[in-house]
Amino acid sequence: VFTLTDDIIFTPLAQEGCIAWTLCHPLHSGESFILASAASDEAEFQATRLLKNEFALRRQLSGVWAVRPI
Known part of the structure; x- marks a missing residue:
């Protein structure tokens, strides 16, 4: 939960x-990150x-070619 x-x-x-x-851009920093989440409750599993x-x-x-998960 967030x-x-x-x-x-x-x-x-x-x-x-x-x-x-989803692209997430914190206003207090110059960095951004991509959030991956389930598209719906039914798709969570x-x-x-x-x-x-x-x-x-x-x-x-x-x-070079991929968004690396962290």
Whole structure:
């Protein structure tokens, strides 16, 4: 569970199958990050499996062509 605050701008990027991608830009820093989450409550189990798999493969991803999960 996370709380939306006024100091982060959330911009929806895309929905790919059961995963929703959101760009998060904290106002107090110059950095941004991409948040991956289940697109719906019904997709939570499938999205969790896919995200766990991507995280397990993170060392094989190149920062040149991929967004590396952290």
